[in-house]
Amino acid sequence: MPPRPPEDPILGAGAAAALWQALGPERWPLPWQVLPEGTALVGGAVRDGLLGRLGPRPDLDLVVRVEAIDLCRHLAERLGGQAVVLDRERSIARLVIRGWTVDLARQVGDTLEDDLRRRDFRINALALPLANEPSLLDPTGGLGDLSRRQVVAVAEQNLLDDPLRLLRGLRLSSQLDFELEERTWSWILLHHGLLQEVAPERVLGELEKLAASPLGHRDLELARCSGLLEPWVSGGPGADLAALSLGRARSCGLSPQESHAALPLARLAALFDSPALERLRSSRKLQGRCGRLRRWCQRLGASADQAKAELETMEEAERLALHRQLEADLPALALQLPPELAEVWMERWRDPGDPLFHPRPPLDGRALQRELGLSASPSWGS
Incomplete structure (x- = not known):
């Protein structure tokens, strides 16, 4: 799911108390009081909470002063969750419990401030120690970066x-x-x-x-x-990345849900072919989806006008192959079409009974069984 739209940021006086309320610790899958003294919430949940971007189940990243893997296993046994070791050397583990993920990491350095100064970006180097009277810890200036809307290492x-x-x-x-x-x-x-x-x-x-x-x-x-x-990036041309925007998706008639599925696939296919994704250790499914989409994007050409012209001259068999190969991912291809044509395609694609956009063979095994009165058998096709 996409993140909840941003609300007013919490960056002024009383930010810690307002953040604590926004985080709603009473909804967490574990009482914060069961955690060791000195535990602090860090990273994305603190940042997103201050920006008013928290989802209903934010990922909780906790820094603890004890061995985090042992603690995670203890909490999983006590509370009924599952413990997953993420990094044995650095003592990082994940507690999966009631649909939440809670990452536990052993504190690096003598103090929490030392730990925060080893982090990547200042907006991620903020901490909220878990206590009855919460206070924000910001040793690197991350609050100022949030106000300026900057990412600073x-x-x-x-x-x-x-x-x-x-x-x-x-x-x-x-x-x-x-x-x-x-x-x-x-x-x-x-x-x-x-x-x-x-x-x-x-x-x-x-x-x-x-x-x-x-x-x-x-x-x-x-x-x-x-x-x-x-x-990893592929040498041959893919779709134009600049055109793969939310605005483009809207103009092509894609709904928010369709855009949420189509844009990431189209963007990856614009950059990577199947061998490149294999080098990135992607799933075979993603390699296949991106490879097919990329081939058809290249077949239709670099511009919407070219795509329209190619489709107008495309042989019937090739057009059928297009819809067979991209039946599930057609919205990602529609982004490359002229908006007026893409809207027509999307309307037809939404109709599961459309014979071109959802091609089906005239006969299948079940139809043959039904028409000929045959029972299922492992000998079929031998």
Whole structure:
């Protein structure tokens, strides 16, 4: 589901108390009082709570002063959840309980402030210690960045400690519609080549989040231009990323739900072919969907006018193949069509009985059984 629309940010006096109320700890799947003394909520839930962007079940990231894996297992046994070890060396674990995820990480450094100063971006280096009288901890200036709507790295070395953060900066900028601070952007440009040292699965995870963000078309293009995606981006042309915006989806007649499904797929297919996604360790299903969409986008041409002209001259058999191969993902292709044609296509696609947009063979095994009075048998087709 897309995030809840932003409300008024909580950045003035009394921010900690207002944030605590917005977080609604009484709704959490575990009482915060069962956690060890000194536990603090950090990261995205604090940031999004201050920005008024919390969903109904925000992911809770907690820093604890004890061994987090042991604590997670204890809580899972006590409260009926499931413990998942995320990083044994750094003692990070996830508690999955009643539809929530609660990540527990052992504090790095002697103090919570030390831990926060090792984080990626200042808007993520905010903490809310769990206590009866909550107070915000902001050792790097993240509250000011929220007010200025900027993404600012805590330090250059922090980006190098985990090069995935180079891509995450663009993802945060896209999700929040924030500006990347100039020096932070220069560090991303300088060290872009380090991203290839990160596990491909982690890179793909960030790319999928970026592709799903409202401004994903803008910041995926920045990622490509910066060189971050050089090890994976495909050489042949895909669809025009600049055209894959929410505004474009609306003009083509896609509903919000259809846009939410179609835009991420179209954006990924514009950048990556099947072999590139295989190198990113994606699922075979995603490789197939992007590969088919990319081939048809290339077949129809680079512009909406070209696509219309190609469709007008396309042989019947080829047109049928298009709808067979892209039956489930046709909205992603519709983004490449002229809006007036895309709207017609979407109306027909929404009709499950349309014989062209949802082609079915004239006969199938069940129809033969029914018409000929035959029972099911493993010998059929032998």
